[in-house]
Amino acid sequence: MMQPVIFALDDRLANPGDTLPCAGHLDERAYSLGDHDFELPEGIDYDLVLTNAGEGILVTGMLSTHVVGVCDRCLERAEFDIDGEVDEYYLFEEPAGSAGDKDEDDEDDIDFQLVNPDGTLDLSLALQTTLVMETPFVVLCKPDCKGLCPVCGANLNEEDCGHAEQIRLERMGTSPFSALKDLKLDD
Numbered sequence: 024m025m026q027p028v029i030f031a032l033d034d035r036l037a038n039p040g041d042t043l044p045c046a047g048h049l050d051e052r053a054y055s056l057g058d059h060d061f062e063l064p065e066g067i068d069y070d071l072v073l074t075n076a077g078e079g080i081l082v083t084g085m086l087s088t089h090v091v092g093v094c095d096r097c098l099e100r101a102e103f104d105i106d107g108e109v110d111e112y113y114l115f116e117e118p119a120g121s122a123g124d125k126d127e128d129d130e131d132d133i134d135f136q137l138v139n140p141d142g143t144l145d146l147s148l149a150l151q152t153t154l155v156m157e158t159p160f161v162v163l164c165k166p167d168c169k170g171l172c173p174v175c176g177a178n179l180n181e182e183d184c185g186h187a188e189q190i191r192l193e194r195m196g197t198s199p200f201s202a203l204k205d206l207k208l209d210d
């Protein structure tokens with residue numbers, strides 16, 4: 024879903040223990056996750072450190088972005104910030120035995136990416152993982168969003184249409200509406 028962010032390995036990361044900072048900005052404007060569509064009006068900022076860890080390149084650091092989506096309860100605009108940790112391992116070579124033999128029950132199976140044969144790696148894979156992990160499963164405009172009335176569709180954050188109270192009383196088996204109405208009419 025994200026544009027590739029190709030980083031070419033060079034002498035600065037040739038030996039185990041070598042590290043290299045790598046920060047930047049991506050003009051990524053949107054992403055989708057499940058049924059949700061999100062906008063990224065300010066793009067994505069990342070601040071990473073690449074480390075030669077012997078068997079591969081460890082990519083760690085931070086991703087930050089501002090996300091605009093739609094509230095799951097009231098369908099109004101919902102915004103949140105993501106400041107997520109990036110932690111991805113790009114192996115130089117596919118580990119022996121794992122190729123073509125994906126055992127889903129293997130609890131030791133560690134998630135990893137691969138360094139490309141041409142000595143490049145795609146940082147977008149690491150950034151995308153963080154973006155997905157940090158995106159809330161339920162998107163809300165505010166933690167206590169009251170949502171829409173199931174009867175009339177009113178946004179309950181903005182108005183009280185009265186249906187919630189009516190439903191509550193009906194469930195309790197006491198529905199003294201005529202009496203209440205009479206009282207109020209006389210005011």
Ligand SMILES: [Zn+2]
Nearest residue numbers: 094097164168
């Ligand atoms: Zn809402």
Ligand SMILES: [Zn+2]
Nearest residue numbers: 172175184186
């Ligand atoms: Zn209502």
